[in-house]
Amino acid sequence: DAGVIQSPRHEVTEMGQEVTLRCKPISGHNSLFWYRQTMMRGLELLIYFNNNVPIDDSGMPEDRFSAKMPNASFSTLKIQPSEPRDSAVYFCASRNPGSSYNEQFFGPGTRLTVL
Amino acid sequence: GENVEQHPSTLSVQEGDSAVIKCTYSDSASNYFPWYKQELGKRPQLIIDIRSNVGEKKDQRIAVTLNKTAKHFSLHITETQPEDSAVYFCLTGTASKLTFGTGTRLQVTL
Numbered sequence: 001d002a003g004v005i006q007s008p009r010h011e012v013t014e015m016g017q018e019v020t021l022r023c024k025p026i027s028g029h030n031s032l033f034w035y036r037q038t039m040m041r042g043l044e045l046l047i048y049f050n051n052n053v054p055i056d057d058s059g060m061p062e063d064r065f066s067a068k069m070p071n072a073s074f075s076t077l078k079i080q081p082s083e084p085r086d087s088a089v090y091f092c093a094s095r096n097p098g099s100s101y102n103e104q105f106f107g108p109g110t111r112l113t114v115l
Numbered sequence: 116g117e118n119v120e121q122h123p124s125t126l127s128v129q130e131g132d133s134a135v136i137k138c139t140y141s142d143s144a145s146n147y148f149p150w151y152k153q154e155l156g157k158r159p160q161l162i163i164d165i166r167s168n169v170g171e172k173k174d175q176r177i178a179v180t181l182n183k184t185a186k187h188f189s190l191h192i193t194e195t196q197p198e199d200s201a202v203y204f205c206l207t208g209t210a211s212k213l214t215f216g217t218g219t220r221l222q223v224t225l
Contacts, residue, residue, distance in 0.1 A: 045213075091158060091159070102147050102213075103149065103161045103164070106160070108157075
């Protein structure tokens, strides 16, 4: 398995533009997490899905952020409109809660820069 | 919700010395306590975990201890090496919700 796949790996955009981050979880994993990491705030859980259903979105900073998981193999995190303070590394992680381990497997991350 | 505190935020040790990182939590329902390591520019990866029915777990140079009564757990790294330099995160919670600690930047100096 290729592990969790994220695209793009780097994104540079201008303030006000729409940004879409993509994630493909590990096949068979039915939990998916979106995290944001900055120096100031560390790793923050934005939202997580279980069986494609959003379970907890309390970490989503504001209405400019939205996430979807239309099927078990794909999820998107959208920021519209983007702002400079959204600049961060965004990680997607997946987990198979049905296994005896609860390990989250992280993707390589998307480094977002909003100018 | 769960409140996780991690200390220290930075730690510098000499190669060969031991390093200890501690986390405290608030939710008594928490039953899973993993530690993740994140090297510079890379993704977090699980290095060791422990469940609430076990007080200690060891894997070569790393170990985790859990005190459920006091609601704290610790990561111990012995005989530290330069490649141990990274940011370490504790997590705690249940199968449905895990909360990250704030991270500890460990620097192992020669």
